[in-house]
Amino acid sequence: MAETVRILFIGDIVGRPGRNAVQKWLPSLRKELYLDFVIANGENAAGGIGITEGTAKELLNAGVDCLTTGNHVWKQKEAMQLLARENRVLRPANFPPEAPGSGWVVLSVKGKSTHIAVVNIMGQVFMKPILDCPFKTLDIVLEQIHPKTSLIVVDFHAEATSEKQAFAYYADGRVTAVVGTHTHVATADERLMPKGTAFITDVGMTGAVESIIGMRVNEVLYHFTTKLPAKFEVATGKVKMCAVLIEADAETGKALSIQRIEREGEVG
């Protein structure tokens, strides 16, 4: 029988409440869902913006195997060092080669005779126009990955749903899954694409429920209503974790299923 791999992808973790949620729920989810590998987007893990040595360590110790990021990756100074040192923390692959770290990594799957590639790519639509074409970047990265493994999960960190869907069709049949991140709002369109790639436009966030994309309501409302600058703070209270579970054939890399997984409650 073909070996299968069960991968959990956790959506954008926002600040302390998001990290607490992962620490609280991931150990039991690992058992309940028979998880083989866990990926999480951690670009908002530190105070709601960026990632630090400490926050990355917390998440890796909680059972995350690989962390992806996005447009906020360099917001905390120590991210430069972290990315250069820790191959389990990625930055988008379409940054210029001078950027520290890597946009993809191949890691072994514990307890299985297979390897998995995790790729992080950022979109261009409604994002700062600083990065290379995500589509061409995927071609370049896959050329390097395909001899190593066919089990490939791409975090496509992008704003526009159209660009995310276009990217999924471009990647269909060439990667195991394209998982959208960045908007912090889960979409209900998870599915298998015609050539076997699992896809969701956005997996959603792991952060406070009573918030505006994870940040405290008052300051964000003040900013929108007055057009004046405001210092945003991470919201607290009840937390929701948004994730997707992808099951795949380890040998062919084809996805067999994708489903949304959610947990909600107080996390201290």
Ligand code: FE2
């Ligand atoms: Fe983002």
